[in-house]
Amino acid sequence: MGTPIEQVRDEVKTLLRERGLRATAARIGVLEVLHEERLPMTHEKVMEHLPEGVHDKASVWRILSDLADSGLLRRMDLGDRVWRYELIDSCRAVTDDHSHFLCVDCGAVSCLPPLEIRARHGELPKALLGAQFQVRATGTCSNCLSD
């Protein structure tokens, strides 16, 4: 059935076409990068890993937000005012809306296990029951701690 890379490429093409999007080289490249890293990446980081020939800032920005709109990527702001994108597929096993840990030192991002939120005293206000909660944890990761 071809090499693992070809296999990923085929899966990615299918994903795109399923949503009525053309499977262009640029989109495939972006998705492959995200597939390989399996973590939320900034536009800048994605650019760094892109294959030769795909290097237009605006295009990659458009690709990232189009793919997020069509449900292939999750778009998030971890509080440092930079959008990050993550392949939804690679995290579906964890939880559909999981949280992240951002190392304030090196900027590394990691995924957190499923969390739950409660009021510390009494119950949550009713208006909040339908709200969407985003949790982010910031701190120093174990790598940076040992330096």
Add this chain to the structure above:
Amino acid sequence: MGTPIEQVRDEVKTLLRERGLRATAARIGVLEVLHEERLPMTHEKVMEHLPEGVHDKASVWRILSDLADSGLLRRMDLGDRVWRYELIDSCRAVTDDHSHFLCVDCGAVSCLPPLEIRARHGELPKALLGAQFQVRATGTCSNCLSD
């Protein structure tokens, strides 16, 4: 003891001087606005409420971030990529580091009661024990729901 407004002004001056900051008209104006609103405000919103004579965008930006650095304001990003500032003093009664709710419809911000976060299964990873958690809730506020 003077009018309530004069009283606020005096308190604000004291707060500034306690941290070695000069009690200038611009800083006092910013703090008074924040004191009156008692909610996280964007730079833009602060500008709208400033008294005559304080009009410089860059200065207000500097004031806001200086005051945040010196611990008078809390600086936060509620996920819409705009900094908001809130008088720490005005919320001390609630909790020292509380969370916020942002209405995605009208943009109104409100404070949440103290929350606690747990892992849904098992325990939190040890690395997270020293981390700082920020929770933000987004949704539709009761005002907008009834429209």
Add this chain to the structure above:
DNA sequence: TGATCTATCGCAACCCAATAGCAAGCAAAT
């Protein structure tokens, strides 16, 4: 396989919140 249609790309110019640099202004100490 080649023609055609049109989504997408690549380029360049632009937007805007946020910062930096610097001279003039003003609060505070003497």
Add this chain to the structure above:
DNA sequence: ATTTGCTTGCTATTGGGTTGCGATAGATCA
């Protein structure tokens, strides 16, 4: 009242993100 140096206000710049538009190249059909 004078001096000192923190702050302001103006201007220029940065940096993440966006837009307009002609050119390119997937997808579809003959």
